[in-house]
Amino acid sequence: MGSVSAILFLAGLCAVLAAILAAAHKAFYVWEDPRIEVVTDMLPGANCGACGLPGCRAFAERVIEGDFQPGQCPVGGADTAGEVASYLGIEVGSLERRVARLLCAGGSDESHHAAAYQGFSSCRAAATIGGGFKGCTYGCLGLADCEVACTFDAIHMAENGLPVVDLEACTACGDCVDACPKDLFEIMPVRRRLVVQCRSLLEGDAALDECRVACTACARCVADAPEGLLHMESGIPVMDPEKEHLESRLATLRCPTGAIVWLEGQQFPELTEVADAV
Amino acid sequence: MSGSAARTFKHGVHPGDFKELTRELPVERVPLPAVLTVPLSQHLGAPSVPLVKVGDYVRRGQLIGKAGGYVSANLHAPCSGTVRSVGPAHHPSGKMVESVVIERDAASAQVLLPMDVQDWRGQTAEEIVGTVAEGGFVGLGGAAFPTHVKLTPPEGKHARFLIVNAAECEPYLNSDYRILLEQTEAVIEGIQVLMKALGAEKAFVGTEDNKTDAAEHLRGALPPDLNVEVLVFETKYPQGAEKMLIDAVLHREVPSGRLPIDLHVVVNNVGTVAGVGQMYLTGQPLIERVVTVTGPGIRQPRNLLVPVGTPLEHVIDHCGGMTEDTRQILFGGPMMGQAQRFLDVPVMKGTSGILFLTDREVVERTEYACIKCLRCVDACPVFLNPSRLGALAKARLYEDMLDHHIMDCMECASCSFVCPSNIPLVQRFRVAKGLLKEQAARDREREGAK
Numbered sequence: 001m002g003s004v005s006a007i008l009f010l011a012g013l014c015a016v017l018a019a020i021l022a023a024a025h026k027a028f029y030v031w032e033d034p035r036i037e038v039v040t041d042m043l044p045g046a047n048c049g050a051c052g053l054p055g056c057r058a059f060a061e062r063v064i065e066g067d068f069q070p071g072q073c074p075v076g077g078a079d080t081a082g083e084v085a086s087y088l089g090i091e092v093g094s095l096e097r098r099v100a101r102l103l104c105a106g107g108s109d110e111s112h113h114a115a116a117y118q119g120f121s122s123c124r125a126a127a128t129i130g131g132g133f134k135g136c137t138y139g140c141l142g143l144a145d146c147e148v149a150c151t152f153d154a155i156h157m158a159e160n161g162l163p164v165v166d167l168e169a170c171t172a173c174g175d176c177v178d179a180c181p182k183d184l185f186e187i188m189p190v191r192r193r194l195v196v197q198c199r200s201l202l203e204g205d206a207a208l209d210e211c212r213v214a215c216t217a218c219a220r221c222v223a224d225a226p227e228g229l230l231h232m233e234s235g236i237p238v239m240d241p242e243k244e245h246l247e248s249r250l251a252t253l254r255c256p257t258g259a260i261v262w263l264e265g266q267q268f269p270e271l272t273e274v275a276d277a278v
Numbered sequence: 279m280s281g282s283a284a285r286t287f288k289h290g291v292h293p294g295d296f297k298e299l300t301r302e303l304p305v306e307r308v309p310l311p312a313v314l315t316v317p318l319s320q321h322l323g324a325p326s327v328p329l330v331k332v333g334d335y336v337r338r339g340q341l342i343g344k345a346g347g348y349v350s351a352n353l354h355a356p357c358s359g360t361v362r363s364v365g366p367a368h369h370p371s372g373k374m375v376e377s378v379v380i381e382r383d384a385a386s387a388q389v390l391l392p393m394d395v396q397d398w399r400g401q402t403a404e405e406i407v408g409t410v411a412e413g414g415f416v417g418l419g420g421a422a423f424p425t426h427v428k429l430t431p432p433e434g435k436h437a438r439f440l441i442v443n444a445a446e447c448e449p450y451l452n453s454d455y456r457i458l459l460e461q462t463e464a465v466i467e468g469i470q471v472l473m474k475a476l477g478a479e480k481a482f483v484g485t486e487d488n489k490t491d492a493a494e495h496l497r498g499a500l501p502p503d504l505n506v507e508v509l510v511f512e513t514k515y516p517q518g519a520e521k522m523l524i525d526a527v528l529h530r531e532v533p534s535g536r537l538p539i540d541l542h543v544v545v546n547n548v549g550t551v552a553g554v555g556q557m558y559l560t561g562q563p564l565i566e567r568v569v570t571v572t573g574p575g576i577r578q579p580r581n582l583l584v585p586v587g588t589p590l591e592h593v594i595d596h597c598g599g600m601t602e603d604t605r606q607i608l609f610g611g612p613m614m615g616q617a618q619r620f621l622d623v624p625v626m627k628g629t630s631g632i633l634f635l636t637d638r639e640v641v642e643r644t645e646y647a648c649i650k651c652l653r654c655v656d657a658c659p660v661f662l663n664p665s666r667l668g669a670l671a672k673a674r675l676y677e678d679m680l681d682h683h684i685m686d687c688m689e690c691a692s693c694s695f696v697c698p699s700n701i702p703l704v705q706r707f708r709v710a711k712g713l714l715k716e717q718a719a720r721d722r723e724r725e726g727a728k
Contacts, residue, residue: 115619118642119702128708130617131372138374178716201366201374 035088036060042084044075048151050173069093075152075171097190098172100155100165102267104140104184105197105259107160111136111211122148127181136210138200140184149179158271167266194225194239194247197267198259201235208257215259225251286511287525289659291692293515293613295488296449299572299579305456307583308596310357310382314587315367316342317377320626321416322423323349328378334361335383339391339563342378345411351424351627352414353378354563356585358386368620370609370629377624380587392561398471406475410554413563414627418549419443419454419518420610422628425550429475431539437476438542441527442469442551444485444492445511445518448611451631453568454548456581458485458492461552462499468555469506476544481506482527483548486513515613516690520545522659534686549630564627571597575604575634584625591621593632605640608633613691646699654693654703660686664693664703671706676717679710687711 039060047055051073053062062068063084070076070084071093078092085092117126117133123145126132132141142161154169155176163176167190177185184199198215200207207214217235226246230237237260239247249262261267319325326343336342336355343353359382369375382388393413398406411426431437442465446454458465469481483506485493493508500506511517511526521532523545530541538545553564565586572579577598584593590607594600608615609629625632654664662683670679684707693703 115617118640119705120645122709124709124712125702125705127372128705128712129372130370130619133619137368137372178720181712203365 033061033064035064038087039063039084042076042080042087043073044080046075046151046171048075048171048173048175050074050171063090064088066090074098074173098187099167099170099190100172100174100176100185101188101195101263102140102163102165102184103186103195103197103199104138104162104182105213105261105268106134106136106139106211107158107162107271108142109160110213111139124179124181132182134210136200136214138182138184138198139211140180140182145179145181146176146185149175151175158268160271162268162271164266164268164271192244192247193249193263194229194251194260195263195267196237196260199236203235207235213257213259216257218256220254220256221251221260224254285526285529286514286517287522287659289657289661289692290514290516290522291657291695292513293449293695295513296572297452297455297488299450300452300570300581301455303452303456303579303581305460305568305581305583308585308588308593310388310585311588311592312382312384313362313589314356314359314380314382314585315377315589315622315624316353316356316380316587317367317369317375317624317626318343318346318353319369319375320353320422320586320628321351322421323347323351323427325376326350326353328364328376330361330364330378332361332363335359336361336380337391338386338388339393339561339565341563345424349424349427351416352412352563354414354565355380356565356587357382358388359383368623370616370618370623370626372616372619390560390562393557393563395558395561398474398558401474403475403477406471409557410475413554413557415550415553415557415564416627417547418553418567418627418630419547420614420628420630422626425546425554428544428546429472431476431544435539436542437478437539437544438480439528439544440469440473440476440478440481441523441543441545442481442483442548443518443520443523443545444483444489444548445523446489447486447513447515447517447519448613448615448631449515450570450572450633451611452570452572452581453630454485455489455492456570457548457552457568458489458496461556462496464552464555464559465496465548466500466504466555467558468551468553470504471554471558472544472546472551478544479505483508484511484517484523484527485509486511486517488513515692516659516688519659519688519690521688534683567625567627567629569593569625569629570631571634572631573634573636574639575601575607575636576632577601584629586627587624589622589624590618590632593625594621600634601636603636603638604634605637606635608635612639613695614689643700645701648699648701651698653696653698657692657696659690659692660688662687664707667710668693668701668703668706671703671710676710676713680714684710684714 040057043056051059053059070081081092112135113133114135115133121143123141123143144157146163147155152169154166155163158164172187200214203217207216219232221237222230229243229246252260252262324347327346328343330342338358340355342355359380362379362381366374367377407426407429415425416422444454487510493510497508569582569584607618687707691704
């Protein structure tokens with residue numbers, strides 16, 4: 001008798017709870033676009049934030065809503081974008097591929113150290129002590145904070161202490177920009193050729209004393225470049241983004257130090273092989 | 279003497295004293311160098327705006343830089359001469375900072391162009407604060423916070439107590455000690471001026487029991503009708519930290535995220551107080567300061583009166599040069615001083631000492647694993663857990679450090695000092711705080727963009 005009433009009671013309880021759950025399911029039902037899940041799976045899953053959204057799922061949602069185009073995921077590349085676009089039946093959208101460029105060329109052969117640093121190996125840590133050990137206050141310290149920060153294994157330190165960005169692997173996520181205590185990385189379109197690889201605000205000999213490849217603010221590049229492309233700003237030539245289509249190799253020809261360069265792909269091509277070998 | 283010392287703050291450490299190198303040496307004036315580099319940013323807050331251009335002739339004491347905002351400070355020419363350039367120059371912080379370079383006029387007698395200072399007894403509190411701002415005063419203890427801002431309590435708050443910070447807890451340094459002994463008149467004048475400016479009912483002078491004679495000297499010189507108490511505490515680091523000194527004097531703790539003014543207290547360094555007093559006595563703005571030049575690496579340790587903007591190498595030459603084995607030059611004391619990598623950096627308003635350390639003191643130590651001895655916890659004057667914070671910093675879990683109140687860390691280095699495993703705790707914390715501040719700034723920017 002006792003066992004029967006127990007079974008009946010539990011069965012009744014189950015029925016009541018099931019009814020509540022069923023009602024709740026009806027009342028609080030949220031429809032979710034099943035495509036979000038599918039598109040999220042297609043995306044790289046790095047959650048790097050390079051697209052400007054807080055992760056791949058958010059990107060999938062916005063693509064489906066139409067705010068973003070599949071091509072705007074810099075990590076996935078053309079294959080992923082094509083896959084997502086054909087699944088959703090929308091345009092791929094053009095993504096201007098962008099990469100991180102280092103605005104310093106002062107490796108151990110070009111610039112000198114003004115002090116010895118003892119302490120743990122991190123640019124930021126070194127920079128907390130009197131701005132670092134390098135003669136040039138603005139230059140790369142070479143202790144690899146960017147290499148550590150890069151989630152895509154796109155940055156490798158070359159033998160002369162400069163980080164080399166692997167153009168294929170770089171997704172322009174901007175982690176290196178945040179990691180560098182000297183603000184030496186800039187995310188720019190990969191097709192931009194004309195880059196000033198120096199951020200020293202010093203001019204003339206004062207700049208050269210610290211580094212062989214420093215910008216001396218002579219402004220020859222400004223004079224040689226097509227009208228309006230470059231102008232000097234606190235001792236550094238700066239490009240007018242509106243006139244980017246005018247960029248020309250002419251600007252680099254008379255640079256006495258080679259601070260302004262015309263890039264054919266990778267920065268520091270002479271260092272790349274070393275970096276690959278390491 | 280420590281038996282009679284008053285109760286002090288909790289925790290802290292006892293580094294060696296090393297003050298005997300310059301303790302008994304009276305302050306002497308450094309001859310003016312041929313060229314002075316006066317940075318436009320020597321204080322916390324916005325840089326000063328230059329009022330001179332290349333080629334201008336300036337007179338000693340003339341205003342050459344205007345405060346670039348409310349939290350900023352005026353700048354005066356430390357010597358008569360010609361402005362040679364205005365541009366980036368090496369700065370003790372390690373950055374390049376806009377500076378006015380003045381070439382001394384060798385023919386000039388370097389007579390001060392005095393400020394037009396009224397008698398403070400006839401001035402209102404606001405007028406006194408205005409005069410202090412005009413004189414370009416900043417905290418001379420090291421942080422260089424503009425004094426006129428300190429003297430202006432925020433709306434709805436008022437000061438009851440003025441604490442004069444003469445703790446000078448950093449080993450080696452003696453500038454505050456010498457000021458107490460040699461500029462007693464200016465200190466007393468300054469105390470009266472600042473008390474009037476703040477409307478304070480009582481002033482305390484807090485010092486340590488390695489300066490008992492200076493405390494006695496000051497007590498003897500105080501006018502009897504002035505409500506000033508000179509307190510002598512057990513010598514302990516970091517007694518000179520504002521919040522520690524308040525704890526020692528008033529037995530009250532400044533809560534996390536609050537300011538001394540919330541306890542009706544304003545703390546000023548004795549050098550600042552003496553400087554303000556001096557200004558009212560002679561009309562001299564802040565153009566020079568007492569600097570202890572000391573350490574085993576300098577041939578003739580001295581206490582010097584150095585014009586702001588004097589290059590480090592000039593000071594070194596004046597002190598007989600460095601020894602062969604000098605390894606490190608610090609602006610400030612050994613605990614919190616800033617390492618220098620150039621000899622042309624100028625002495626600034628906030629430079630309390632220049633310390634030369636040799637191979638014997640600067641030893642590279644191997645870092646070992648944390649053994650959880652928690653000596654750092656016993657040392658931390660603001661009751662943090664440096665051991666835990668160090669582990670989080672090493673793992674680069676910076677956001678988690680916020681839950682452990684990393685932002686209350688004042689980087690006094692007591693934890694690194696006691697760590698038997700040589701863990702560079704403070705350096706890690708500085709990295710973490712820097713990154714967290716940048717992150718917060720980015721978040722704010724993003725909020726603003728929305």
